[in-house]
Amino acid sequence: MSGGPIKIIVPTGSLGAGALEEEVRYGLAQGAHAIATDAGSTDSGAAYLALGISKNNRGSVKRDLKILMKAGAEAGIPLIIGTSGQAGGDKNLDWTRDIALEVAAELGISPRIALLYSEQDKQTLKALNAQGRITPLAPVGPLDDATIDACDHIVAAMGPEPYMAALQAGADIILGGRTTDTAVLACFALLHGAPAGPSWHAGKVAECGAQCTVYRDRGSGVLISIDQGGFEVEPLTQSNRCDPESVSAHMLYENSDPFRLTEPGGVLDVTDAAYVPVDDRTVRVTGSVWEPKPYTMKLEGAAASRFQTVMLIGIQDPDVMARVDEFHDKMLGALYHRVHSTIGEAAGDFHISLRMYGWNAVSGDKPPVGTPPPREIGVLFVATADTQEMASQIAKACNPYFFHFPLSMDKELPSYGFAFTPADIDRGPVYEFKLNHVVHVDDPMALVRTEWIDLQKVEAA
Amino acid sequence: MTTVNDACHHVRSKNAGPYWVTFDLFFKDAEMFGRYADSPALGPQLIADLFGADPSLVKRFAVPSLNVVKISYARSSPQGGVVERDMHCGQQFVRLLDVELDGHAPS
Numbered sequence: 001m002s003g004g005p006i007k008i009i010v011p012t013g014s015l016g017a018g019a020l021e022e023e024v025r026y027g028l029a030q031g032a033h034a035i036a037t038d039a040g041s042t043d044s045g046a047a048y049l050a051l052g053i054s055k056n057n058r059g060s061v062k063r064d065l066k067i068l069m070k071a072g073a074e075a076g077i078p079l080i081i082g083t084s085g086q087a088g089g090d091k092n093l094d095w096t097r098d099i100a101l102e103v104a105a106e107l108g109i110s111p112r113i114a115l116l117y118s119e120q121d122k123q124t125l126k127a128l129n130a131q132g133r134i135t136p137l138a139p140v141g142p143l144d145d146a147t148i149d150a151c152d153h154i155v156a157a158m159g160p161e162p163y164m165a166a167l168q169a170g171a172d173i174i175l176g177g178r179t180t181d182t183a184v185l186a187c188f189a190l191l192h193g194a195p196a197g198p199s200w201h202a203g204k205v206a207e208c209g210a211q212c213t214v215y216r217d218r219g220s221g222v223l224i225s226i227d228q229g230g231f232e233v234e235p236l237t238q239s240n241r242c243d244p245e246s247v248s249a250h251m252l253y254e255n256s257d258p259f260r261l262t263e264p265g266g267v268l269d270v271t272d273a274a275y276v277p278v279d280d281r282t283v284r285v286t287g288s289v290w291e292p293k294p295y296t297m298k299l300e301g302a303a304a305s306r307f308q309t310v311m312l313i314g315i316q317d318p319d320v321m322a323r324v325d326e327f328h329d330k331m332l333g334a335l336y337h338r339v340h341s342t343i344g345e346a347a348g349d350f351h352i353s354l355r356m357y358g359w360n361a362v363s364g365d366k367p368p369v370g371t372p373p374p375r376e377i378g379v380l381f382v383a384t385a386d387t388q389e390m391a392s393q394i395a396k397a398c399n400p401y402f403f404h405f406p407l408s409m410d411k412e413l414p415s416y417g418f419a420f421t422p423a424d425i426d427r428g429p430v431y432e433f434k435l436n437h438v439v440h441v442d443d444p445m446a447l448v449r450t451e452w453i454d455l456q457k458v459e460a461a
Numbered sequence: 462m463t464t465v466n467d468a469c470h471h472v473r474s475k476n477a478g479p480y481w482v483t484f485d486l487f488f489k490d491a492e493m494f495g496r497y498a499d500s501p502a503l504g505p506q507l508i509a510d511l512f513g514a515d516p517s518l519v520k521r522f523a524v525p526s527l528n529v530v531k532i533s534y535a536r537s538s539p540q541g542g543v544v545e546r547d548m549h550c551g552q553q554f555v556r557l558l559d560v561e562l563d564g565h566a567p568s
Contacts, residue, residue, distance in 0.1 A: 257531075275526075433541065
């Protein structure tokens, strides 16, 4: 790097979202030293961690990996991927590893691949918890063994250190388990002596790729250049631009605090950061501060819990449209009564909700008096019970009431619009996050396992 | 009376992890921001009333460089639970739009 800025291509906000070959070429032409991207998020819910599956489909991830692995191999620079396979659990990482191996074979390249696993064993966590090394974050309380046992998979979000160690050991490709988005993008610069404040802040700004640009529909990624005094960010597509507002506003995104971001080993504080245009498409940022703190890793745990069966109807009947809230309350009461009278105590601690799409399904609040009637609504029936069989039985018991419930008894029974037969759909388990805790460790590597696949040695053997 | 919708050019909501929701209120200009950034009408009790939040777990920040007020709260049930209606919380901002900013804190 010989004293100049450290340049990182961030090709996309999430591996599989659509890296662009011409953008990566532009980044390489600017002298990029590494390619780094995150491959996941908790955003889409707990199912991906609980099941160890990816949200992005295999073809999309393979397509992006092919573009990035080819570019990395041709330029001789490392490719760094964090939170593999959406959730960064061991199964998610192995799924990504297998795609990478397939791509390497197709490209005829022989990279040294480091795999960083951060899924946690329950006994280890119980022992750490007993030592007082696991503490809660608001709004949850202290952790107990039962909650640990309830999780299907638990990961600890890594910081940059395991990545820096793998880079030092000569990795061409790093596929990481659950990692903070920022750490994935900051690790290379931190390893090569860039100051911590700008390295972390650049990572935060670039975590969603072109999200920090003015025209988010133009292109996918950005180039970050980190030096001793700050960092610069520019879009990888020439017709796109960053301005101080687009860059600074990204600190707001998906953060509960716009100024301070807690990371493993410290807090990024951007309260005094200054954002200045360098030219019409590049922004320079100075004044980012890193406050070292005791090292913590955030734990994420996910589990399948109770089961749901759903049914859907459409209603246009003007009498119902004029009295949607009354209809909702009457029908819900009738459905509960129906389950109590037909299944009884065997139904257990079941739950039914009716979501009136076109009226108030998103909030569940009663609309203000005087809200005009809708033209039609869709009603989603959701039954939740301890087993899939019971959720299904509850839906079947409710079926005739749900499809034919009259607003008033003096008319013939209506039939509402349903589109499928059978009309009840077993939806499977409810996947929930169970943990909002951090684990305090002395060594950033203590809860991380690094494995290597050296394709050069595989070939030689 | 001026509502959030009148005073802002953009209002959005999103998850901030599975246990928190965050709102960004982008005010139209520095004058609007200056007038309403500290409005008692946007206090913790509003978020408690609208979203069932614990008022002690509501955070509020003024970001003058962007004319933004950010409000974050801990969800009463975590993302993806049995009663989930908005997995990303991307529609939660709508309930803020009609809040009257000249008013007092809700009681």
